[in-house]
Amino acid sequence: LSQRVRLARFRAREDPAVDLGTLTAELRALVVPPVCVACRASLTHGGEVLCARCRRALPWLRAPLCPRCALPRPCAPCPARRATFEHAWAPLSHAGVARRVVVALKFDARIAVADAMAAQLVAGAPPGLLDGAAVVPVPGDRRRRRSRGYGHAEVLAERVAGRARLAVNGCLVHERGGARQLGAAREARLAAGRLAVRAASRSPPIAVLVDDVHTTGATLEACARALREAGAERVVALTYTRTLRR
Numbered sequence: 001l002s003q004r005v006r007l008a009r010f011r012a013r014e015d016p017a018v019d020l021g022t023l024t025a026e027l028r029a030l031v032v033p034p035v036c037v038a039c040r041a042s043l044t045h046g047g048e049v050l051c052a053r054c055r056r057a058l059p060w061l062r063a064p065l066c067p068r069c070a071l072p073r074p075c076a077p078c079p080a081r082r083a084t085f086e087h088a089w090a091p092l093s094h095a096g097v098a099r100r101v102v103v104a105l106k107f108d109a110r111i112a113v114a115d116a117m118a119a120q121l122v123a124g125a126p127p128g129l130l131d132g133a134a135v136v137p138v139p140g141d142r143r144r145r146r147s148r149g150y151g152h153a154e155v156l157a158e159r160v161a162g163r164a165r166l167a168v169n170g171c172l173v174h175e176r177g178g179a180r181q182l183g184a185a186r187e188a189r190l191a192a193g194r195l196a197v198r199a200a201s202r203s204p205p206i207a208v209l210v211d212d213v214h215t216t217g218a219t220l221e222a223c224a225r226a227l228r229e230a231g232a233e234r235v236v237a238l239t240y241t242r243t244l245r246r
């Protein structure tokens, strides 16, 4: 046990960017036996977040995927044909194990989950997609951030940036009263154009927007517009999962 504490402290010291998140995860693993975030089976490896069975059951999206809307082809009429973001990509369908991973990130507050998601995002990203970009998180709800200490998209974005060796640019913020909400009501409001996001500072020229889920694309669109207005030349939408149309 003391060896693991030493290891965690060593890693935090070696690489300051390894950060509190990893350290917290390591320390947490000492007191809470690690379980699979999808099925709650005990894990033999402290570093994992999914058991072997759930890892095998991850619903990977298979090529060919539409580079605009991230849906499997054919997507016509492409829902992103008029989108402000130029490219969208997600490695997984928003179903089964992948959906449970997203829920774990939102509600379990496990940084290790974000790191596992980021690893899959960065490893599978289409060639060139992240080149020369800075990572911009979709802004989270302030109230949730206050109570939990972070927004889930921010944590995911930070992990993606760390793994891809890119900068994070937190230029997007919510307008007052534009709090992010969960579920269908939120999507309906977004579709009605009532999501108020703005850039508080200049956008990087190439912005990779990071969020957990790409559902209707309304959130990503609102963010992409704000980034373009703030100087972005190219906006890419990167999400862990993509909701498939029925």
Ligand SMILES: [Zn+2]
Pocket: 036, 037, 038, 039, 040, 041, 050, 051, 052, 053, 054, 055
């Ligand atoms: Zn499992």
Ligand SMILES: [Zn+2]
Pocket: 066, 067, 068, 069, 070, 071, 075, 076, 077, 078, 079, 080
């Ligand atoms: Zn499409």
